[in-house]
Structure formats: structure tokens, C-alpha cells
Amino acid sequence: MSVHFKKLALIGIGLIGSSIALAARRHGLVDTIAIATRREETLDEARALALGDIYTLDAAEAVHGADLVILCAPVGAYEALAKAIAPALEPGAILSDVGSVKAHVHKVVGPYVPPNVAFIPGHPLAGTEHSGPGAGFAELFSGRWCVLTPGPEVPQEQTDKLVGFWRAMGSNVECMDAAHHDMVLAITSHVPHLVAYNIVGTVADLEADTKSEVIKFSASGFRDFTRIAASDPVMWRDVFLTNRDAVLEMLGRFLEDLSVLQRAVRTGDGPALEEMFTRTRAIRRSIINAGQETAAADFGRPHEAVPKSEEQR
């Protein structure tokens, strides 16, 4: 099925919004792209990058006449945005989003959606630690999953159309219940981010001397955590404010397990440690086999060659 929209409105044009703009354009999925954002500077940046055709600070204006509208702002901004755009939504349009939590989005946006608009929240499981309109690239969604959480009232035909849009950008698509999405993401994404932010925070609190050594010697494992903990603070604040129960549930399990491991360290229980560390290898193997990760050592990070001057020292 060939997917095509006349006018795509992107409300928010950061990493995800700009990647959608580039991918939709590259694959010829839309005629016109309208971009709305909050700040003048961001709009100027998007314009300089030629990400769209229409640029505005008024979300309702961008939405006017659009047959596909995607919210690409932090989830905490959604309710105000929904209120602002609702009167401008075209009958027959699809309203979607890319937020990292889903039950909350149904709750705060749902009530504003007119009955003749198909509300199909979504979440592309793709991203990097960078933000803003300059961070996007057309391949971001390629080979990654996109989860859609349409309510029961949405016509199948509209869901199929949105599925086709994401597939055309290279994504695998799966539909599921919003609450289930939030539980799975709590453990694959939200708790890992919380833990990474936390360990980097622990380091930030060390005495200045030790902290500078940690930075120097970070290649021994810590730097991987700092990548995750470099993600956008506002986006992540909103994730934890809006997926609290699932996060606390998964964090509770994590802490229980950590107590067991901590005791094994304290009592010097070698066999338990080795057993634990062996079990976890299989999971990475499965992820690589599922095509969700590179098998290259160290993520394929560059290892610089030895500078010539060092060779004969």
C-alpha cells in the first residue's frame, strides 16, 4: 500500500521531529510539511535546515488543513498543545505523537480530540543523546521499532495508514495497549536512564580531585552511562512525572536484585557472582540476533591509531 499525506504538521521540531521531517521527505510520503515550535530561535534553526515548507510559532496554524499531525514536544507540553490545536484539527485527520510514555498521553490529550479525528498515539523506539532540530537524520528510524497505541474507537483503516507511514520510514511497527507499553518501556528505557543519571550524579558529587580522575579514567565503563545521562533533562523529567507507577514497580525489582548482589559481594560469594554474570550474557546475544544491536566490540567505537611520534619513543 502506498502511503501519502497532503500536509504533515509537526508540533515540536527537535531530534525526533526533525528526523520525521527528513525521513518523510526522503521517502516522498508528504506534499507539505508545516513546522510549529515554541521558540523563535528553534524555528529559525529549522528554517535554516530547510526541514519544512511552512514555519510558525502558532501550533493551530500549522495544524490547519493537515491530514497528519504529530506532536513532537516533551510530554509535559501535550495538554496545552492539545487544547490549542483541537479547534483547528481537520475532520478525517490523524493525530499522533512520539512521546516516550503512552497511558498519560491518552489521558491528557484524548479528551480534546474531536470525534472525527483519529487519535493514534505512537512512540518510535529510536533516539540519540542529542537534541534540537540539528540533531535529526533521516535514517534514525531505520530498523527500529515504533509502537502505536490506538484506542478501540479508531478506524482500522486510519491505523493502517499510520503504520504504513512508519514502515515507509524504515520502522518495524507494533500496536499494543498503552499501559503495556509503559511497563515494557519502564524496564527497557526509563529505569536504565534513571540509573545512569544516578551514577553520573554520584560522580558529580565526589570531591573535585576524585572527580577529575573519574573523567580521566572514564573509558573503563563509566562513559557509557554518561551518554545515556546526557539526554534532554526536560524530556526525561516529563517521562518520570508521567510514568511513575511503572517506573517505581520496575525500580523496586531492580533494587531487590541489587540487594542480593550487594550481599554476594559483601560475603565474598564467588559462585553466586559468577552465576549471575554468566546468565546475563545470553540477553545481549538475543538482542544482537534480533538485529537491535551491533556485534562490533565496544559498539564499534573508533580506536585511534597510535600517532607516529609515539612509535619510536
Add this chain to the structure above:
Amino acid sequence: MSVHFKKLALIGIGLIGSSIALAARRHGLVDTIAIATRREETLDEARALALGDIYTLDAAEAVHGADLVILCAPVGAYEALAKAIAPALEPGAILSDVGSVKAHVHKVVGPYVPPNVAFIPGHPLAGTEHSGPGAGFAELFSGRWCVLTPGPEVPQEQTDKLVGFWRAMGSNVECMDAAHHDMVLAITSHVPHLVAYNIVGTVADLEADTKSEVIKFSASGFRDFTRIAASDPVMWRDVFLTNRDAVLEMLGRFLEDLSVLQRAVRTGDGPALEEMFTRTRAIRRSIINAGQETAAADFGRPHEAVPKSEEQR
């Protein structure tokens, strides 16, 4: 100063041992490389890769006539290895190692070292999640730090020689006290590994259905943790058995901080979360500026192009 050794003996020939063999050869730092390991298969693999000149299952034989001996086995094997090689150590030789903990190495190896041998424990802060003789590469140490922890009795001239050896392989070298090394590494490496093993373990315990979804959706953050948690289980068991106090101290701080973060999530304290998530960004910036990390998004992981067939779907 030009560094040269007549005979280098590597006791253990996994990721680190094989990388030393390749780097020392490439940079012309040694005449002869003798390789000893525990298992016949590993020795055969090393021979097939032409990593050395002499291959033996007898560590003492490898050490015979060597002016540089480096232990490259898991730290738990060190005491037995020290006992075995001590009588074969050449007067004037340097004995070193690459173990991830240092105070324990002084404690268990030190007593076996003859007075005319310079014992200079070391730790290259470089590695990947892969193991075995086939995992090594000559550039592994390039641009990375190597920490040496010579005792006060070691002649400066011998330390300088070992420093020169690591520099010639591309490393930056720093000498410090063994206990200090262990505390810094506890937070930069040991606790991050423990936490990563733990979160992957939490997932391994989920019901089969959820677990397969976690694998599918792992690209949202979790997969980074699985890389760290794919490291060698025996090596890491030994790290936690031999650096217990520093690990428990740093884990304690981590857990205190996590309680604060957990409460902020529970009470929905947005400003506290945002403040915490903002603070941590600076640390990554410092690490990139220090040349210890790539600035490329997502570690420069490959993003596959959309297959042609998808484009018109």
C-alpha cells in the same frame, strides 16, 4: 628514550594479553614473545594467530630468561601463578600485570617476588566486552590510560622502562597508590559493571513474554547496559571478590543517591528531577573534551539505510 626488551612473557593470552602481544610487536618493543596459558585450546588459538614465538602450558618455562613478565589472567589466578613462576624469574626482570584491581595484587603476588625483581603492578584502562586471544587488537591501548602502582622499593629506572613500554603502545601512563586506584576504579568501572549486570539480571528474571519484548525494544537504552554485562564472568567475579571494600563504599553512595531520586519520582518533584538531569550533562562534556570518548551520537553506532523495497511500500 627508546624502550626495548629481549623477551616478553605473557601469562594468560586473552583480550588484554593478545592486544599487548600485537602492540608490542607492531611497535618493535621486544625481540621474543613467550606465551603461556592454562588450556591447550587457547594456546592453539594463540599459535594459529601467530601472537608469539614460544608457546607453552608451563608458565615458569615462559618466564625463563624474560626481562619483562606480564600476568594477563583473571586476578583470582594470580597467587598460584606467582608461586609457580617465582623460582624462574630472572634477576633484573620486571614483573607486572594488567589486573583490574591493584591492592589485592600487591598483597597476594608481592610476597613471592624475589628481591632482585622489580614488581610493578599495572592496569590498562582499556577493554571491550569480548574475550579470548582472538579479541585483541594492537590499537586497544591507544589514547587510553594505563595506571602503574609500583611499591616504594622499585628502582625508578625500572618504572621508567615500563612507563616507556606502555607509552610506546600509545597509552598515557600515570603512577599512583594501589588503594587509590581501587577507589577510583570502583566508581568508574566496578560499580557501573555491577549495576549493568544487575539490570540485565532483572530482565532475565521477567516472565518469558515480557522478556522477549524487552529484547525487541532494547534499543531504547537497555542495550547499552547489556554490552557492559556481556563481559567475562570470571574476570568480574574476581574483581568483586578482591575490591570488596571500595565497591561497597561506592555502591553505598550510589544507593543513597538513588533513594533521593526514587523519592523525587514518587512525589512527582519535577524541579528536583530536572535539576538532577541537567547537572549530569557537564560530566559527559568533560569526558569528550578529555579525549576519552567520541562526541558522535549514539557512540557512532551504525544506522542502517532503509532497504529499497521499503521505500515505496
